Amino acid sequence: MYQEFETKTSYRYLKEVIRSLKEPICILGGWAIFFHVNKKFEKVQGRPYLGSRDIDIGFHLDKNANTDKMKSSSLAISLSILQNKLKFKSISFRLLKEIHTETEEEIRKGEIISSHLIFPMYIDLLVDFIPEKFKDVFGFQPIDEPLLRYVFQDTKFRTELKEFNKKLWLPNIDLLLATKINALKLRDKEHKKIKDICDIFALLWYSNEIPVNLRKGVRKFISLNDIKKIILTINNEDYEKASIQLSHNIKEIKEVIDILIEK
Numbered sequence: 001m002y003q004e005f006e007t008k009t010s011y012r013y014l015k016e017v018i019r020s021l022k023e024p025i026c027i028l029g030g031w032a033i034f035f036h037v038n039k040k041f042e043k044v045q046g047r048p049y050l051g052s053r054d055i056d057i058g059f060h061l062d063k064n065a066n067t068d069k070m071k072s073s074s075l076a077i078s079l080s081i082l083q084n085k086l087k088f089k090s091i092s093f094r095l096l097k098e099i100h101t102e103t104e105e106e107i108r109k110g111e112i113i114s115s116h117l118i119f120p121m122y123i124d125l126l127v128d129f130i131p132e133k134f135k136d137v138f139g140f141q142p143i144d145e146p147l148l149r150y151v152f153q154d155t156k157f158r159t160e161l162k163e164f165n166k167k168l169w170l171p172n173i174d175l176l177l178a179t180k181i182n183a184l185k186l187r188d189k190e191h192k193k194i195k196d197i198c199d200i201f202a203l204l205w206y207s208n209e210i211p212v213n214l215r216k217g218v219r220k221f222i223s224l225n226d227i228k229k230i231i232l233t234i235n236n237e238d239y240e241k242a243s244i245q246l247s248h249n250i251k252e253i254k255e256v257i258d259i260l261i262e263k
Contacts, residue, residue, distance in 0.1 A: 002050065002051065002052075002053055002191075002195075005101055005104070005119065006053045006119055007050070007051030007052065007053065008051075009099055009104065009119060009121060010031075010051060010052055010053055010054065010055060010121060011031075011051055013055065013097070013121055013123075014031055014055050015164050016086065017055060017057070017082070017086065017123065018163065018164045018166050018168070019164050019165070019166065020081050020082075020085060020086055021057075021078050021081060021082075021166075022074065022077060022078070023166045023167040023168075024160070024166075024167045024168065024169045025057065025166060025167070025168050025169065026057060026058035026059065026148075026151055026152075026158075026168075026169045026170075027055075027056065027057065027058070027168055027169070027170055028056040028057065028058045028126060028145070028148070028171065028176075028179070029052060029054065029055075029056030029124070030050070030051065030052025030053075030054070030056070030195065030199065031051070031052050031055060031056070032056070032170045032171060032176055033049075033176060033180075033199045033202060033203060034048075034049055034050075034051055034052065035161065035163065035168070035170055036159070036170065036173055036176065036203065036207050037049050037202045037203060037206040037207050040206045040207070040208070041202065041206045044206070045247060049202060049206070050195065050198055050199075050202075050245060053121075053122070054121075054122045054123070054124055055122070055123045055124070056123075056124045056126060057078070057123065057124070057125055057126070058126045058127070058128070058145065058148045058151065058169075059073070059074055059075040059078070059125065059126070059127050059128075060074070060127070060128050060129075060148070060149070060152040061073060061075060061127050061128065061129050061130070061131055061134075062129065062131065063129035063130075063131055064131065065131040066131075066133070067133050067136065067137055070131060070133070070134065070137045070138070071137060075125065075127065075138075076137075076138070078125075079125070079138070082095050082123060083095070087106075088123060090139070090140065092140050092141075093124065093125060093140050093141060093142045093143055094122045094123065094124055094125075095122065095123040095124075095125070096120055096121065096122055096123075097121045098113075098118050098119070098120055098121070099118070099119045099120075099121050100113060100117055100118070100119075101116075101117050101118070101119050102117060124143060125142060125143070126142065126143045126144070126145045126148060127142050127143075127144055127145070127148070128144070128145065128146060128147075128148040128149035128151075128152065129144065129146075129149065130142060130144050145179060147171075147175060147178055147179055147182070147221055148171070150171070150175055150221075151169055151171050151175070156172070157171065157172050157175050158170060158171060158172060158175075159171075159172055159173075172217075173203050173207045173209050173214060173217075174209070174213075174214050174216075174217025174218050174220070174221070175217075175221065176203060177200060177203050177204070177214060177217075177218050177260075178218050178220075178221035178222050180196050180199050180200050180203070181200065181218065181222060181227060181230050181231070181260075182222065182230075183196055184196045184197070184200070184230050184233070184234075185229075185230045185233065190241075193238060194238060194241045194242050194245065195245075197234060197238055197239070197242040197253075197257070198242050198245050198246055200257055200260075201242065201246060201248070201253050201256055201257055202246070204256050204257065204259065204260075205248075205256050211256065211259045212259065214259075214260075215259055215260050215262065218260060224261065224263075227260055227261055228261045231257060231258070231260060231261050234257070236250070239253055239254055
């Protein structure tokens with residue numbers, strides 16, 4: 001699904017980003033799942049869990065924040081570090097650094113490289129709320145993830161760990177599962193959908209939580225009816241492709257994911 005070079009490069013920059021930003025740093029998406037499941041997955045399968053091509057970082061903003069508050073927010077401080085210190089360039093709500101797939105070095109401005117030799121290393125910045133004047137302050141419209149607010153509101157909805165000598169916050173597994181289920185219904189790219197299926201299975205099977213308890217936890221954030229509608233969009237071909245990535249048979253993956261929709 002993802003080439004080793006892509007996930008290796010993403011992990012390398014994940015370390016650099018974490019070491020550069022002020023803690024605590026909220027990690028979402030594929031790398032959050034990696035930190036939750038990799039230890040158990042690697043013990044069972046003898047290889048690391050699937051990484052991620054992109055880096056997703058979450059931020060809290062007060063929904064009524066004024067211009068001054070936004071300018072002094074952790075998002076504004078982090079954005080400045082990523083752009084000015086680490087030299088990521090802004091592309092709408094994303095930050096981009098282009099990497100040469102053969103030399104593994106950053107492509108300099110003005111350098112002409114064939115497109116097939118360019119790996120776009122993206123950082124996505126997500127917020128829990130979008131204040132009214134956000135675009136005036138930051139110059140772009142962000143991705144909002146309303147469920148992210150729980151991570152910042154209450155310690156019971158997050159897992160804290162130390163990684164690369166920095167304090168990280170990860171959404172708890174049931175909350176992370178909810179974000180992945182929600183993401184699944186919006187996917188228009190096949191590889192993203194397959195990765196979501198893999199991640200949902202991995203959180204159910206390779207985390208330290210019991211699947212039936214996670215089923216109960218997820219329903220705090222998404223109704224059973226909505227979960228059913230989303231899970232039923234997964235077809236046999238999707239399960240087959242996920243099976244290749246996970247080294248589990250199709251029946252096993254489907255049975256584990258179907259735990260989410262059992263009464």
